[in-house]
Amino acid sequence: MSELRLGVNIDHVATVRNARGSGYPDPVRAALLAAQAGAGGITAHLREDRRHITDADIARLAAELTVPLNLEMAATDEMLAIALRHRPHAACIVPEKREERTTEGGLDARGQHDLLAPMCAELRNANIRVSLFIEPDPAQIEAALRLGAPVVELHTGRYCELEGEARTAELRRIADAAALAAKNGIEVHAGHGLTFDNVVPIAAIPQVRELNIGHFLIGEAIFDGLGPVVKRMRALMDAAR
Numbered sequence: 001m002s003e004l005r006l007g008v009n010i011d012h013v014a015t016v017r018n019a020r021g022s023g024y025p026d027p028v029r030a031a032l033l034a035a036q037a038g039a040g041g042i043t044a045h046l047r048e049d050r051r052h053i054t055d056a057d058i059a060r061l062a063a064e065l066t067v068p069l070n071l072e073m074a075a076t077d078e079m080l081a082i083a084l085r086h087r088p089h090a091a092c093i094v095p096e097k098r099e100e101r102t103t104e105g106g107l108d109a110r111g112q113h114d115l116l117a118p119m120c121a122e123l124r125n126a127n128i129r130v131s132l133f134i135e136p137d138p139a140q141i142e143a144a145l146r147l148g149a150p151v152v153e154l155h156t157g158r159y160c161e162l163e164g165e166a167r168t169a170e171l172r173r174i175a176d177a178a179a180l181a182a183k184n185g186i187e188v189h190a191g192h193g194l195t196f197d198n199v200v201p202i203a204a205i206p207q208v209r210e211l212n213i214g215h216f217l218i219g220e221a222i223f224d225g226l227g228p229v230v231k232r233m234r235a236l237m238d239a240a241r
């Protein structure tokens with residue numbers, strides 16, 4: 001069974017930090033702690049409105065991290081320039097609306113091919129691994145293939161929100177999309193909304209190579225500490241394989 005990495009998203013450490021406009025708590029310190037506890041990578045979403053992660057956070061993460069940085073970014077010239085400046089290990093292109101509370105769905109890689117193609121090429125030429133945050137939809141997998149994206153991250157938000165048979169059906173859709181992507185040589189990641197209670201069926205999908213998890217882990221860290229909750233999530237993922 002393939003390796004399954006845990007990417008810890010530290011956006012909401014910055015949410016707490018920004019509540020007072022000081023430097024505490026430091027997202028970079030959280031990232032280093034998460035790495036020590038078993039995170040195989042760190043994800044940070046530099047949003048257009050900088051509601052949490054800031055440009056300075058990205059600069060420090062790029063300079064100080066001991067594990068790969070996965071920069072989540074909207075498909076804009078501004079974010080492309082920032083990615084090319086800091087050269088993270090990876091860039092995950094995500095849809096973004098200022099009015100959204102959090103990411104609400106996957107990127108329309110199919111409908112935005114002409115916008116995304118030059119951006120993916122520039123990132124690839126800069127040796128930044130491109131990932132597309134998409135719905136578990138065969139048409140979006142095919143679009144990622146056309147764009148030459150080496151990685152897709154399947155949106156698990158709907159799976160996390162559903163219950164019963166509807167959740168089972170969404171899990172099947174994710175598993176089918178993972179199998180289709182892997183069969184076409186695309187590395188499969190998954191994320192959004194994952195918790196201790198819902199992670200195991202996603203971690204058990206054999207083609208999934210990385211889970212990106214943030215909000216829940218940072219919330220749990222308030223009660224049990226970041227190191228212990230990262231270790232527990234790591235253990236659940238290991239047990240699922």
Ligand SMILES: CC(=O)[C@@H](O)[C@H](O)COP(=O)(O)O
Nearest residue numbers: 011045094102103133191192
């Ligand atoms: C793309 C995704 O699901 C998350 O990584 C994203 O960062 C969510 O946005 P917030 O972190 O602002 O909630």
Ligand SMILES: NCC(=O)COP(=O)(O)O
Nearest residue numbers: 009191192193212214215
């Ligand atoms: N791409 C998903 C991610 O990085 C974390 O999403 P969430 O766990 O904060 O919902």
